[in-house]
Amino acid sequence: xxxxxxxxxxxxxxxxxxxxxxxxxxxxxxxxxxxxxxxxxxxxxxxxxxxxxxxxxxxxxxxxxxxxxxxxxxxxxxxxxxxxxxxxxxxxxxxxxxxxxxxxxxx
Amino acid sequence: xxxxxxxxxxxxxxxxxxxxxxxxxxxxxxxxxxxxxxxxxxxxxxxxxxxxxxxxxxxxxxxxxxxxxxxxxxxxxxxxxxxxxxxxxxxxxxxxxxxxxxxxxxxxxxxxx
Numbered sequence: 001x002x003x004x005x006x007x008x009x010x011x012x013x014x015x016x017x018x019x020x021x022x023x024x025x026x027x028x029x030x031x032x033x034x035x036x037x038x039x040x041x042x043x044x045x046x047x048x049x050x051x052x053x054x055x056x057x058x059x060x061x062x063x064x065x066x067x068x069x070x071x072x073x074x075x076x077x078x079x080x081x082x083x084x085x086x087x088x089x090x091x092x093x094x095x096x097x098x099x100x101x102x103x104x105x106x107x
Numbered sequence: 108x109x110x111x112x113x114x115x116x117x118x119x120x121x122x123x124x125x126x127x128x129x130x131x132x133x134x135x136x137x138x139x140x141x142x143x144x145x146x147x148x149x150x151x152x153x154x155x156x157x158x159x160x161x162x163x164x165x166x167x168x169x170x171x172x173x174x175x176x177x178x179x180x181x182x183x184x185x186x187x188x189x190x191x192x193x194x195x196x197x198x199x200x201x202x203x204x205x206x207x208x209x210x211x212x213x214x215x216x217x218x219x220x
Contacts, residue, residue, distance in 0.1 A: 030205040030206055031205060031206055031207065031208075033208065033209060035211075040195070040214075040216070041213060041214070042111075042197050042211035042212050042213045042214050043150075043197070043211045044211070045208055045209070045210055045211075048208045050206050088149070088150065090209070092201070092205055092206075092207065092209065093204075093205045094140070094152070094155045094162065094163045095140045095152070095155070095199060095201070095209050096152065097142075097149060097150045097152070098149070099149040100149050100150075
């Protein structure tokens with residue numbers, strides 16, 4: 001089946017630093033989605049990308065849909081403690097997920 | 108507008124029993140996805156329903172099954188429960204098609220003892 005390769009698996013950063021994570025796929029997707037999940041809760045949609053090459057921002061978050069439609073990255077600028085959680089990339093259709101990036105922010 | 112709702116929030120069953128989990132999608136959404144998330148791990152794809160039909164199935168044994176009703180709500184059934192079925196089960200819904208967003212419910216925490 002389709003799989004997404006998400007990296008890094010985990011990150012430990014200082015508060016205020018920028019963060020970058022990415023996803024690659026062997027398949028083409030028409031939509032890329034980025035989610036954040038807090039412990040014991042459902043993932044929350046952060047950013048949706050619909051066009052190859054599209055760059056979209058949501059506050060301190062910026063994500064891009066790769067030109068080949070097989071990759072995407074998410075950047076978080078000036079990280080804060082509440083950014084802690086697991087970040088997942090996903091491609092549609094069907095809704096396939098990466099294994100997640102666990103972000104820890106050290107105050 | 109209500110988001111994706113899942114019930115029950117928590118479910119405790121004994122090994123060998125059956126569990127039924129329910130998901131109500133966002134109004135107007137026709138696609139429902141089910142995932143299993145064991146503690147600390149990623150989302151494992153279980154099932155995808157769209158317009159009442161099963162469109163895709165993950166690499167899970169047949170004792171994991173489900174259905175989608177005419178109102179697009181969905182059920183996930185797990186028969187002959189095993190201890191390793193203990194996990195957070197998540198449901199997501201989206202509009203049909205490939206250019207859309209998908210939103211998750213809060214999940215059902217299934218514990219098998």
